Amino acid sequence: MDNLATYAENTWCPGCGNFGILTAFKQAVGRLEADGLARKDLAIVAGIGQHGKIFDYLKLSGFYALHGRSLATAQGMKLANPGLKIVVFVGDGDSYGEGLAHLVFAAKRNADLTVIVHNNGAYGLTTGQATPTSMKGFRGPSPPRGSVEEPFNPLSLMLASGATFVARGYPVKLNHLADLVVRAIQNEGFSLVDVLQPCVTFNNTYELYNNSVTELEVVPETFEDSMAAARRTDRLLIGVIREVSADPYHRQLLGDRRPAADRLSGSQRMEAIRKTLG
Numbered sequence: 001m002d003n004l005a006t007y008a009e010n011t012w013c014p015g016c017g018n019f020g021i022l023t024a025f026k027q028a029v030g031r032l033e034a035d036g037l038a039r040k041d042l043a044i045v046a047g048i049g050q051h052g053k054i055f056d057y058l059k060l061s062g063f064y065a066l067h068g069r070s071l072a073t074a075q076g077m078k079l080a081n082p083g084l085k086i087v088v089f090v091g092d093g094d095s096y097g098e099g100l101a102h103l104v105f106a107a108k109r110n111a112d113l114t115v116i117v118h119n120n121g122a123y124g125l126t127t128g129q130a131t132p133t134s135m136k137g138f139r140g141p142s143p144p145r146g147s148v149e150e151p152f153n154p155l156s157l158m159l160a161s162g163a164t165f166v167a168r169g170y171p172v173k174l175n176h177l178a179d180l181v182v183r184a185i186q187n188e189g190f191s192l193v194d195v196l197q198p199c200v201t202f203n204n205t206y207e208l209y210n211n212s213v214t215e216l217e218v219v220p221e222t223f224e225d226s227m228a229a230a231r232r233t234d235r236l237l238i239g240v241i242r243e244v245s246a247d248p249y250h251r252q253l254l255g256d257r258r259p260a261a262d263r264l265s266g267s268q269r270m271e272a273i274r275k276t277l278g
């Protein structure tokens, strides 16, 4: 396989955690393609932000969506063409902030998508404002005196919303992250990989994460065990926190129909309308 490179010049800051996400994703695609995934059956979607630039750096088909709306776009693409495997790259501001309702409902209905959250605890592209996962005390242009709010825990929110695959990764553990992405894409249903992405410019968390990230050995068995793993604060657990199988939304809604591929011609549509009207 080629390395999916494009002509676009990379403008991420040297040391940005996004580089690890890009490399891990490329590794994952290589492994999935070696396993039989056809390039034409893979599509990517990205929101607007530093994370969204990954769309420019990958020679893959897809849709560069609006800030906060990539989940809605991806769900539409999946329903039109259920044969696609879709990977959605979002920022924490993009998905846990502005687009939160789309994320919760995509998890609730088990939309067959893989969501990779570049969770850097800041609105990176707009120069470092606080997001829902910014730590208490985080300073930026907003809030300049430090955030007085506690961050929310996206993993427990996703578990409570019904996500069938929930994982957390760290770009420094590159092969581990690539494994998570492969497993997330293989899961037929809603998969979320929250990536602890250091932003060297606005939220440099390398030291914090290097000292607290710990690999989970086995997938927790029960929902309660998954919740407990997601909520651990003494160590930040990385790995698969929940993995269960459930019928995906498109199959429940459409059965085996493939709306884009099975589209009727104009005359077939007229014939169907005539029949309906008697």
Ligand SMILES: Cc1ncc(C[n+]2csc(CCOP(=O)(O)OP(=O)(O)O)c2C)c(N)n1
Residues within 6 Å of the ligand: 048, 049, 050, 051, 052, 066, 067, 068, 090, 091, 092, 093, 094, 095, 098, 118, 120, 122, 123, 124, 125, 126, 131
């Ligand atoms: C609908 C809409 N709202 C707000 C913006 C402005 N905007 C663009 S990027 C961005 C921040 C992105 O932050 P995040 O999603 O955390 O991604 P990061 O840049 O950190 O990767 C914002 C607020 C926009 N482009 N469109």
Ligand code: SF4
Residues within 6 Å of the ligand: 011, 012, 013, 015, 016, 017, 018, 050, 120, 124, 125, 198, 199, 200, 201, 202
């Ligand atoms: S500002 Fe932060 S997120 Fe954006 S490229 Fe630089 S290090 Fe990465």
